[in-house]
Structure formats: structure tokens, C-alpha cells
Amino acid sequence: MKDLLAIRGLTSEIIESILDRAAYYKTSLDSGNKCFDKLKGKLVITLFYENSTRTRTSFESAAKYLGAEVVNISVASSSVQKGETLKDTAITLDAMKADAIIVRHSLAGTADAIAGWVDAHVINGGDGLHAHPTQALLDAFTIKEKFGYTKGLKAAIIGDIKHSRVARSNIYLMRTLGIDVNIYGPATLMPQGIDKLPCRVCGSMEEAVKDCNVVMTLRIQAERMKGGLLPALGEYSKVFGIDSKLLQGAADDVMVMHPGPVNRGVELSYDVLDTDICYKDKQVTSGLAVRMALLDMLIGGEL
Amino acid sequence: MALIINNVTYKGKVVNLIAEDGIIVSVGKRTRKAGVKDTVIDGTSLTLMPAFIDMHVHLREPGFEYKEDIQSGCMAAVKGGFSAVCCMPNTRPVTDNKYIVQYILDKAAKLDIAKVYPIAAITVGLEGKELTKMNALHEAGAVAFSDDGAPVSDSRMMRNALEYAGTFGYTVIEHCEDKSLVAGGVVNEGAVATRLGLPGITRAAEEVEIARNIVLAETLGVKVHIAHVSTEGGVQLIREAKKRGVKVTCETCPHYFALTDEILEGYDTAAKVNPPIREERDRQAIIRGIVDGTIDCIVTDHAPHSAADKAQGYLDAPSGISGLETSFAVSYTALVDCGYITLDRLSELMTYAPARILSLPCGRIERGGVADLALVNLNASYAVDSSKFLSKGKNTPFNGYAVKGEVKYTIVGGKVKYSRR
Numbered sequence: 001m002k003d004l005l006a007i008r009g010l011t012s013e014i015i016e017s018i019l020d021r022a023a024y025y026k027t028s029l030d031s032g033n034k035c036f037d038k039l040k041g042k043l044v045i046t047l048f049y050e051n052s053t054r055t056r057t058s059f060e061s062a063a064k065y066l067g068a069e070v071v072n073i074s075v076a077s078s079s080v081q082k083g084e085t086l087k088d089t090a091i092t093l094d095a096m097k098a099d100a101i102i103v104r105h106s107l108a109g110t111a112d113a114i115a116g117w118v119d120a121h122v123i124n125g126g127d128g129l130h131a132h133p134t135q136a137l138l139d140a141f142t143i144k145e146k147f148g149y150t151k152g153l154k155a156a157i158i159g160d161i162k163h164s165r166v167a168r169s170n171i172y173l174m175r176t177l178g179i180d181v182n183i184y185g186p187a188t189l190m191p192q193g194i195d196k197l198p199c200r201v202c203g204s205m206e207e208a209v210k211d212c213n214v215v216m217t218l219r220i221q222a223e224r225m226k227g228g229l230l231p232a233l234g235e236y237s238k239v240f241g242i243d244s245k246l247l248q249g250a251a252d253d254v255m256v257m258h259p260g261p262v263n264r265g266v267e268l269s270y271d272v273l274d275t276d277i278c279y280k281d282k283q284v285t286s287g288l289a290v291r292m293a294l295l296d297m298l299i300g301g302e303l
Numbered sequence: 304m305a306l307i308i309n310n311v312t313y314k315g316k317v318v319n320l321i322a323e324d325g326i327i328v329s330v331g332k333r334t335r336k337a338g339v340k341d342t343v344i345d346g347t348s349l350t351l352m353p354a355f356i357d358m359h360v361h362l363r364e365p366g367f368e369y370k371e372d373i374q375s376g377c378m379a380a381v382k383g384g385f386s387a388v389c390c391m392p393n394t395r396p397v398t399d400n401k402y403i404v405q406y407i408l409d410k411a412a413k414l415d416i417a418k419v420y421p422i423a424a425i426t427v428g429l430e431g432k433e434l435t436k437m438n439a440l441h442e443a444g445a446v447a448f449s450d451d452g453a454p455v456s457d458s459r460m461m462r463n464a465l466e467y468a469g470t471f472g473y474t475v476i477e478h479c480e481d482k483s484l485v486a487g488g489v490v491n492e493g494a495v496a497t498r499l500g501l502p503g504i505t506r507a508a509e510e511v512e513i514a515r516n517i518v519l520a521e522t523l524g525v526k527v528h529i530a531h532v533s534t535e536g537g538v539q540l541i542r543e544a545k546k547r548g549v550k551v552t553c554e555t556c557p558h559y560f561a562l563t564d565e566i567l568e569g570y571d572t573a574a575k576v577n578p579p580i581r582e583e584r585d586r587q588a589i590i591r592g593i594v595d596g597t598i599d600c601i602v603t604d605h606a607p608h609s610a611a612d613k614a615q616g617y618l619d620a621p622s623g624i625s626g627l628e629t630s631f632a633v634s635y636t637a638l639v640d641c642g643y644i645t646l647d648r649l650s651e652l653m654t655y656a657p658a659r660i661l662s663l664p665c666g667r668i669e670r671g672g673v674a675d676l677a678l679v680n681l682n683a684s685y686a687v688d689s690s691k692f693l694s695k696g697k698n699t700p701f702n703g704y705a706v707k708g709e710v711k712y713t714i715v716g717g718k719v720k721y722s723r724r
Contacts, residue, residue, distance in 0.1 A: 008498070087614050107616045108500035109570030128618075130500025165500055192503060193494025227486070 001303040003115040003122040004294060006131040007172040014303060015140065015176060021293035022141050022286070029065075029289060038296050039068035042099040047089070047114075048125070049075045049105040054260060054284070055125050055134075059102050062291035068099070086110065087117055094118035099299050103127070108165075121298045129165055134294065135259055136169035138287040140177055142279055143214055145286065146255055151178030154251070156208040157199075158184055158240060159218035159267060162191040166259045167218060171199045184208035185240060188229040205240065209250045216257040217242050217267040233266055243269035247277075255279050304340045306674060306717045311346025313668060314647070320351065322674035325717035330668055342719060346678060349711055352650055353666030354386030354675040355631065358657040359451070359476070359530060359554060359602035361623070362388070362419070365406065366395025371607040371695045373407065376627070377416035379605070379694035381721035383627040384710035386666060386675035387418035388605075389657075391451040392429070399424035399435045401443035408444050416720055418675075420446040420663060425464045425475060429453040432460070437468055446661045449476035451530060452577075454512060456482060462519050469525030474661055476528045479512035479537070480578065489617055491579040495564040501617055506534040506585075509578050513537045517544040517551055526550035528660060531604050533559045533578040535588035542597040552660050554602045557633040558624055558700065560589045566700050572613045574700035576606070577622035593652065594643055600656040601649075603630045607696020625696035629687055631679065633701060635708035646681075674717040683709035 001014070028034075044063040046056050056072065063070045073093075086105075090113075093101055100121040103111045108128030115122040126132040144150055155174055161167045161183055174181045175198040183194065184202040195201050202208040209215050217240075224230045247254055256272055258280045264273060272278055297303045306322040313320075319334035320327060337343045357380065363371035371379075373390075380388045390407065392398030398407070404421045411419035423445035427433040429452070437448060448468055454477060455461040461477070468475045485508045490496045492503025513529055517540060520527040532538060532555045544551045558576060563583050566574045574580060592598040606623025613620050634653065638644050644652075658665035666675030689702040713721040 085611065085614055086616060105616075107618045109617050112570050113616060128500050129502065168498070168500060191497040192492045192505075193497045196494035197498060 001298070003111070004133050004298060005111045005115055005122065005124045007133045007136050007169045007176070010176065012176050015137070015173065017303070018137060018290065018293050018297060019141050019144055021297055022289040025292040026145070026286065026289035029285065034065045036065055037067040039063065039066040039299060042068040042299055043097060044068045044070050044100045044102065044295065045093050045098045046070065046072045046102045046125070047093065048073065050126070052104055052126070055104065058284070058287045059125065059291050062288050063295055066292055066295055068295070086113065090114045090117045094120050100295060123294065123298065126165055129163055129168070131169045132165040133169050134287065134291055135166050136173040137294070138283055138290040139170055139216070139257060140173050141290050142257065142283050142286045143255070146279070147213065153179045153213045154182070154211055155179050155214035155216060156182040156184065156212045157216045157218070158205070158208060158242065160189040160220055160224065161185050161194060161218070162189045163221065164218045168197070170216065171197050175199070179214070182208045182212065186230060186236070189224070205246055206249055209246060211251050213251045213253060214255055214257060215242060215247065215250055219259065219261065220263060220267060233263070237266045241267060241269055242272055244271045247272065257283060259283070305338070306342045306714065307334060307337055308344045308346045308351070308678070309334055311349050311351045311678060313351040320668070322717040325674050327668065327670060327672045327674050329670060344678065344712060344719070348680060348682070349678045350646070350681050351668060352384070352646070352677045352679060353654040353668060354677045354713055354715065355384050355653040356387045356657045356663060356665055357385050357603050357605065357627065357630070358389040358600065358661055360388045360390050360605035360627065361393065361607065362390040363607060364394065364410070365403065369695070370609055370612070373410045373419065374414050374416070375693060375695045376605070376607070377411065377414055377419065379627040379692065380417040381713040381715065382693050382710065383629070384631045384677035384679065384713050385417060385627060386713065386715040387420060387663065389420045389422050389446060389661065391422055391449060392424040393452045397424050397428050398422070399427050399429070401439050404440055404443040404445050417715060420444070420661070422447045422449050422476065424448065425450045425455055426460065431455050431457055434464060434467060437473060438471060441471065441473060446663065447474040447476050447528070449478065449530070451476065451478045454478045454480050454482070458515060458519070461516065462523070465519055465525050465527060466523050469523060474526060474528055476530050477512070477516050478530045479509050479516060481508045481511045484508035484511065489575060489579070490567055491564045491581045493564060493582055495567055499567055499570070501567070504579055506536055506581070509534050510536040510540060513540050517541070517549055520551055521547070521549045526552070529553035531556050531559070531578060531602065532589070532592070532598060533581050533585060535585045538588045538592040538597055542592065542595070545597060552599045554600045555589050555593070555598050556602055556604050557626065557630050557637070560586055560593065561633050561637040562586070562700060570617055571700065572615070572617055572620035573624070573698045573702065575617060575620055575622050576604070576624050590638070590643055593638065599660065601630065601634055601652045602657070603627050605694070607694050608698050609695070610697065613698050623698065624700065625692060625694045625698045627694060628692050629699060629701045629706070631710055632687070632706035632708045633704070635681065636706045640707050674714055676714040677710055678712040680709045680711050681707065683707065685709065
């Protein structure tokens with residue numbers, strides 16, 4: 001496998017092999033060992049057309065812990081401003097002998113396009129509403145780390161499914177690992193045709209979270225209020241927010257996840273946020289381990 | 304100087320055709336010895352059709368010659384079997400004044416490849432604010448009016464345009480799209496868009512405007528022509544309106560009856576087009592509309608773009624398909640070879656109906672008819688190869704697509720303007 005562009009199409013064997021390697025790095029990270037030389041002499045470029053402190057920092061740290069050189073390119077400092085096309089930029093970076101290019105772009109399909117133009121390994125760091133495969137992998141890792149298995153678990157994904165690449169990637173990944181996925185949110189934020197994806201569309205919050213081991217909620221963007229997709233954040237949180245009362249209907253061992261950053265008190269109420277059933281901070285560490293595993297295996301030709 | 308075509312198949316019979324000075328003087332058993340100046344074509348294994356008329360193309364000149372110009376567009380047209388094309392006014396400057404109409408006509412006449420009929424803008428600068436001088440534009444040679452690509456959003460302006468054009472019996476062609484409902488969408492809204500994470504365009508964006516224009520035409524008792532119908536609901540609206548006697552006509556394009564949005568997999572921007580390629584139920588509805596006569600004609604909406612334009616990714620790449628060189632083969636394959644319609648019905652869709660809607664002369668295979676003809680090999684099977692296009696725009700989702708039916712000769716006014724070696 002040359003690139004990681006999306007979850008759809010990945011086999012459970014490939015996913016499990018990445019999660020296994022991530023477990024190895026996670027153990028090392030937890031014991032304080034951050035120094036590896038697997039990617040010594042390699043060049044990893046992060047090419048971010050969209051702002052993201054978390055994802056970029058996670059990739060950069062992962063690459064550096066593995067001994068790689070890292071160059072960060074963000075849209076403000078790139079030639080994109082000078083009218084260079086995406087293709088020109090990608091080919092230029094490839095000519096600099098990059099071993100891996102991590103791409104984030106507001107446009108679905110960008111990573112696919114770049115992968116077709118370059119010899120370097122391409123990792124999709126999020127493309128428009130399409131996919132965010134490393135986020136889904138780190139979520140799966142976090143789930144597996146807690147339960148020890150995935151098959152037979154039940155999950156709910158709540159919120160702005162329409163504008164979420166995290167939801168799309170997670171739906172495919174969870175199904176591939178044998179997790180049943182419920183989804184729910186306001187109808188204006190549920191995309192047409194979502195029922196054709198491997199998930200079950202629910203009719204209420206209670207139905208969605210019932211007996212779930214995993215309840216994942218998504219960040220709500222303030223701009224949704226402008227286009228008339230939602231009337232107000234307060235109304236959203238009242239109906240679609242996750243609080244301890246709602247979770248009484250979930251499984252006893254429920255874990256709550258959020259890709260971050262959280263609007264405190266909106267997607268997650270305070271009685272859930274800072275408790276040990278909320279895994280949002282553990283997800284960040286999982287992200288580091290998963291990205292180390294992925295860079296290691298992809299550049300090392302093990303996938 | 305005559306044109307003599309021997310042993311060509313027409314309506315199931317092998318005939319010979321003779322044309323003099325661009326007019327057919329005989330079709331039947333009669334042939335004659337060629338003089339030195341005569342052109343003789345051996346029509347063995349070829350089928351004779353009236354050359355096609357495309358009432359919806361973008362030739363890009365003036366203003367966007369890097370995408371296409373009148374010469375390359377006309378060469379693509381005759382390669383596709385077209386004797387005539389009607390070019391949309393979204394040029395730069397916009398074709399909203401008689402000088403641009405005259406420029407296009409002069410250029411086309413000098414080139415003498417295909418007939419070019421300009422369509423002028425409905426509103427000045429395609430801005431939807433002020434009517435163009437329709438009468439002057441018509442006198443200069445504009446055959447219809449359209450703000451294609453920048454539809455008239457203000458309903459009162461549209462009413463006035465239809466009503467004023469109705470004074471003279473001019474045809475108004477409307478690209479039906481409620482831009483507020485498009486809301487940043489780039490592909491059909493549905494399961495494929497959701498899976499690929501591309502913002503979708505609801506069918507309602509097209510159907511709301513079709514409905515509005517039908518209501519306006521019905522209220523005013525004037526005619527309106529609906530451009531590139533792509534949805535099941537759109538076909539149904541037009542079917543019902545026609546039943547009521549509304550003077551509405553419409554067109555569709557090969558990509559709406561030959562493809563579905565599954566083609567978006569892989570994000571090839573060659574499939575980005577407006578309106579977007581829809582789902583199977585729409586494709587089936589378009590075919591039913593063609594079969595039952597709801598849809599009057601097939602156009603290409605030929606919209607050539609440069610490779611660099613299309614390399615910008617799905618959100619930024621311009622919409623459009625370079626369609627002149629695949630229209631006949633795709634239509635023949637998807638409609639005739641699949642058994643939905645006859646070859647005669649395809650001539651109606653690709654020649655007679657557009658000629659009737661815009662009152663244009665067209666090829667008629669009879670004594671006294673205009674010798675605008677296409678000779679096609681219906682048994683040729685091949686894969687579309689966009690690198691061989693004569694159009695500057697190689698942007699087609701049909702590249703590599705297996706088709707049947709190949710244009711071998713295109714004759715305009717009795718002269719061979721294209722022949723495939």
C-alpha cells in the first residue's frame with residue numbers, strides 16, 4: 001500500500017496490523033520512551049491547506065519521535081498564494097524527495113489527486129467532508145485499548161454528520177471492525193443518502209445511545225447557525241447534547257469520545273466532560289501512537 | 304460541381320444520393336458518372352443521416368480562446384457529425400450586443416467549417432438586471448436568447464423577458480437553477496456525494512426553476528425552452544405541462560442518460576458538470592422522457608476547459624464536458640443500440656427538433672432538401688479516446704468508454720467538411 005487516503009476499502013487485517021504497531025508505540029510513549037530511529041534520514045512534509053494545530057502537531061511529533069526530518073507547509077506561507085496549482089505544488093515537493101506527504105485540504109478528493117501525481121507516500125490528514133482516516137484509526141485504537149476487543153460493540157455517532165469527515169471515516173472503520181454504528185442528529189445536519197452507508201439512522205437521542213458502549217459526538221461549528229441549519233447553540237445542546245442522564249440508557253461500560261476541540265457545555269455537558277468516562281484527552285495520545293505506527297509501516301513498506 | 308454518394312443505407316434501403324450546389328437533387332436508384340470536379344463517396348456499409356444540430360454549445364470565443372475557439376469548436380462539431388451549432392453567450396465580452404453576434408458570424412463564415420448560430424444574452428452582461436436589445440440582436444443573427452450558466456433569478460425579470468421575447472416569437476432558453484438552493488454544492492446530492500464528502504446539489508434547485516418557468520410561460524401564453532434537464536422530477540414537471548398545452552420544450556445531454564453519479568468515484572473532475580450527473584432513477588426517467596417525447600432534443604452543452612482549469616480539484620474546477628465528439632456515439636449506444644428508440648427518432652432528437660424549435664434550416668434527405676448530411680458506421684465499436692479530440696477541451700467523463708457508431712463523413716451544404724480516414 002503506497003498511500004492512506006480513506007478507510008473505505010481497507011481490510012480488517014490491515015487495520016489490526018496498524019493498531020498492533022500503535023500499541024507497541026503507545027506502551028513506549030507511556031513509559032517515557034520517545035526516541036526511535038526507524039525513520040532516520042527520511043523526510044516527512046505536512047502540507048496543510050486548512051488550519052489545524054492538533055492534527056499537524058500530532059503528525060509532526062510522531063514523525064520526529066521516529067527520527068524523521070519534518071517540514072511543515074501551511075497555506076499562508078506557500079506558493080498557493082502566488083497562483084501555483086495544487087498539482088505544481090505536489091510535484092515540487094515530490095521532486096524534493098519527500099518520503100511522505102501529509103495533506104489536509106478543505107476539498108474532498110485532494111489527497112486522492114495528489115497521490116496520483118507523486119511518488120511519495122501520501123497520508124490524508126483530512127479532506128473536506130470526505131475522510132479523516134487517522135482520526136478514525138486513533139478512535140478505534142482508543143476503543144480497543146479500553147475494551148480489549150471491538151467485535152460486537154455498539155457505538156453511536158451524534159451531531160453534525162453532514163459536515164463531518166470524522167463521522168464518515170468512523171462509520172466505515174467501526175463496521176470493518178465489527179462495531180454496530182447508530183447515527184443521529186438534526187435533519188438539517190444529516191446528509192442525503194447516509195442510509196446507504198453501513199450505519200443505522202436513528203429517530204431520537206435515546207434510541208441512538210441505547211445500550212451503546214461508545215458514544216461519540218462531533219464538534220458543532222458556529223457557522224451552521226448562519227445558514228439556517230440550526231437556530232441556536234442552546235437549542236442544539238438541549239436536544240443533542242450528551243449528559244449523564246442520557247447516558248443512563250447506554251451500556252454500563254460506556255465511553256464518551258469527541259474528536260476535539262470541544263465546545264464545553266454544548267456537545268458534552270459538564271457532568272460528562274471532566275469525568276473518567278470521557279476519553280477526549282486519551283484520544284490525543286492514541287493519535288500520536290497511531291500516526292507513529294502508520295508512518296513507520298507505510299514508509300517502511302509494511303502495509 | 305456535384306456530390307455523389309453511392310450505395311449508402313437510408314431507412315433500411317441502399318440508395319444513391321446526388322446533390323448539386325448544396326441541394327439534394329436525387330435520392331434513390333439513380334446515380335451518375337462523376338465529372339472531374341465532382342466528389343464521390345462510396346457509402347458501402349455506411350448509414351445516411353441528416354447532419355446533427357447542437358442547439359447548446361460553448362465555443363468560448365471571444366474571450367476564452369485558451370479553452371476553445373470558433374475554429375476548434377467547429378472542427379469538433381463536424382467530427383461529431385454536426386453541420387450546425389448554436390453557441391451560448393457567456394463569452395467575454397458577453398454576447399449581449401450585435402457587434403459580438405456579428406463577430407461570431409463573420410468568423411464562422413470565413414472559416415466555412417460548420418454553421419454557427421449565436422444565441423444572445425437575455426440580460427445585459429448576464430447580470431439579470433436589464434434586458435438586451437432583443438430585436439436588434441435577432442436582426443444581427445441571434446437565433447435565441449439565454450443567460451445560460453447565470454440563470455435569471457429574479458422572477459419578474461424572467462416574466463418580462465419571456466413576455467418581451469413573445470412579442471416577436473423569439474425563443475428563450477433557460478438554464479434552470481436556483482442558486483440559493485445550490486448553496487455551494489458541486490455534485491448531485493445523494494449517497495455518492497455523502498460517501499465522497501462532496502457538497503451536494505439538491506434536485507430541487509433545478510426543479511423549482513423549471514416549475515417557475517413553466518408557470519410563467521403558461522400564464523403569459525408564450526414559449527420557453529428548458530435547457531439540459533437532468534432530474535426525474537424535472538421530466539415529470541415538463542410532461543405534465545405539455546399535457547396541459549404549455550408551450551414548453553426541453554433538451555437533455557448524453558451524460559444524463561448514459562452516466563450516473565457513481566462515476567464520481569475517484570474524483571475525476573471531468574465528470575463535474577452543471578447540472579450534475581444524477582442517480583440511476585433520474586437516468587431512467589430521462590430515457591423515459593426521450594422515449595415518450597417529453598424531451599424534445601439532445602444537445603451536448605459542449606463546455607470545453609483546459610487541463611489546468613480542470614486540475615483544480617472538485618470545488619474549484621469549472622463545470623463542463625467537452626461533448627461534440629462523443630454525442631452521436633454515446634446517444635446511439637445508450638439509446639438506439641440498447642433498444643429504447645429507433646435511428647429515425649435519434650434524427651428527430653439530434654436534428655429535426657432543434658431545427659424546428661429555433662426555425663433553422665437542416666438536412667433533409669429528399670429531393671430539394673439541404674445537403675447537410677452525416678454518414679455513420681453503426682457497426683464500428685471502439686473506446687472513446689479524448690486525446691484524439693479536435694476540440695481544445697479534452698474534458699470528458701467518457702474517455703475510455705466503449706461505444707458503437709462512428710461518424711465517417713460530415714457534409715455541410717453539399718461539401719465534405721470532415722472525413723475519417
